[in-house]
Amino acid sequence: MTRTEAAVAGTIALVMTGVACTPTVRVQVDPITIYAKLDADVRIRLDQEVRDLIAQNPDLF
C-alpha cells in the first residue's frame, strides 16, 4: 500500500466512523426554540402555510 492509498483508506475509515456515530448524537432542541429563531420572513411564510393547511384540514385539529 502506498502512502497515498493509506491516507485514502484512513480518510474513508474516519468518514465511516463519523457516519456510524451520527445517529447516536441526539441534541434536544424544542420546536418552539427553532420556531423563535427563524428569520422573520421565513416565520411569516411558515405561519401562512400552516394557517392554510389547518383551514383545509379541519378534521385533523
Next chain:
Amino acid sequence: MMKRINPAVAAAVAVIGLAAAAAAPSFASAAATVATAMSRQDMRATVNQAKADGIIGEMADGYVGVRLEDRMTPAIRAAMGEMNAGRAELYRQAGQAAGTTAAAAGASSYQQRFSAIPAGQWYRDDAGVWRQR
C-alpha cells in the same frame, strides 16, 4: 439568506429533521392500520372526547399527546395516532414550502391554535409541563 443562519441553529435544525424523519414512520404505520376502520369524523370525535376527559391534550410541538396513560384505550390511541399522522404530513408540507422544518411548522401550528384550546382542557407547554386552560 444562508449567511444570516447561525451554524449552531442550522445543525440543530438538521438534527431535529433527522429525529422527525425517524419518528414519522411510526405515525404513518399507525395511520395505515386504522385508516380503513375509522372515518375522519369518528377520529376527531374520539380525540375531542378524550381531550374533554383530560386523558390527552394538545402539545407545544403541534401534536396530540397522552396525559393520563392509565385511562388510555385502544380506540383513543388509534384515533390520536391517525390525527398525528395526518398532522405530520401537513407539517412536512408547510415546512418544505416555507424553507424550514416540519418541527418548526408544528410549533407554528401550536402557537396559532393555542388561544382556541377550550377552558378546562389540558395542554403540554413548551417546557413539557401539562397545564389546564
